[in-house]
Amino acid sequence: MDSISYYLQTVLNGILAGCIYALFAMGLTLIYGVLNFVNFAHGELIMWGAYFLFLFMGEPFGLPLYVAVFPALALTGCLGLAMDYSVFRPIRRANRLTLLIAAMGLSVFLRNAAQFFWGAEVRTYGFEVKAGTQFLGLYLTTQQFAIIGVTILCVIAVYLLFFKSRLGKSMRALSDNLDLARISGIDTKRAILAAWVISAVLAAIGGILLALDTNLHPEMGIANLIKAFAATLIGGVGNLWGALLGGLLIGLAENIGVLFISPGYKDGIAFVIMVLILLARPYVIIGERSD
């Protein structure tokens, strides 16, 4: 492979990682916008989404991938609703620290639950690993084509939902100003439930794509949550397009970064970006927004 294709391949890998981070980040930022807290259990929706697919593809269901995704996404949506119903709704008016700790506890619980059912070992969906097809001098596997294709479809769906449908617009309104949304007669409870379902489904889609391209393990959610959180911070919390862009930037920064530093530090890149942004805007986690 000549050096130009090598760099292009690096950029492509960055975009692929970025697509997945973007799907995670959009869901995370949506909940932040609507409920005004960072859902640190979002990573578990990513992981559970991937495992639900594993469940429906394995015995006793044995469904093919294209069929199994639908019950898997639906169940993850329900898990999102269950998270809200059992943990977050009872403490809706609590301060951020309470919500943060509750989310972390929930995250540990869900990770251990997955480990209980499926074990701690790394698993795959059992597809053969095939060499990628060459495309404009770059190598892309079927899974990677799927990542790009599905992400584009999700972005279009998010656009249509949030900018063309009344429910989506009311979620944006809620995100702007909850009290004013109530005053305007918007059904805020329904909008919050919809936000949980959308956030969970986006997480599951990202988790499934990631697991198709790599593998499944109970830590896959928490490991990627940090990336998604960094992406959310870059985009400005609550901002859907910002999260999309932030996700792509993190993916690119990580992959281009390893051209210059040892790949062992790859995961550190997102951390560094996150720490720098938090130094400038600490209110995101610990306190009130100053606007």
Place this chain on the structure above:
Amino acid sequence: MRLEAKDIYAGYGKIEVLHGASIRAAEREIICIIGPNGSGKSTLLKAVFGLLKPTKGTVSFDGKDITRLEPEQKVRLGIAFIPQGRNVFPSLTVRENLEMGGTVLGDAKAVQLAIEEALDSYPLLSRKIRDRAGNLSGGEKQILSLARADMVKPGLILMDEPSIGLSPRMIDEVYSKITEINRRGTTFAIVEQNARKALSIAHRGYVLDLGQTRLEDTGAELLNNEEVKKLYLGG
């Protein structure tokens, strides 16, 4: 009587702000509530709209007891509330803000029709229809919040401090809009720091002090009342 709030007690947590305040407004009337800072003016509006639950007292609308209804249900009955400051959705466009105001109209056609009507009666907004509401000037935001409330042609609009932070020219603009909407049949209850301006358009006014209604009279009479002049109109 369109609106009747009788003997309202309300507050925040253990702190009681209103100790038996009463107001009423007839159909097509503009009433204004003036009083010093901390007298409970805004609290009274919130209690009427249901953002705060009164601990005692009753609120009725067209003769129906609405004291215990949620804000959403009051919107459906035709009561709109315009809070002080932060009263538009900043990241939504002007059109989307109006659309949100029309939420309770239900079907998309009715909302579309109401938006077109609003753009006819608020030419200032029709020029900015695609702008984000957050980029509008303070006066434009106040006009938008009026138009948003007006989307459902409510029977009653409760408005908290319409003139706050606005230039004198914009205050005139907002108030002329209020009288225009009122002439089409909407009752207004306005809480105002700018007592002179509010009393000049109000049919009747109330002076609230320490959580109780102290005075009640026509707008013109209150403007000429020596005590009101001395205390609230700057001599």
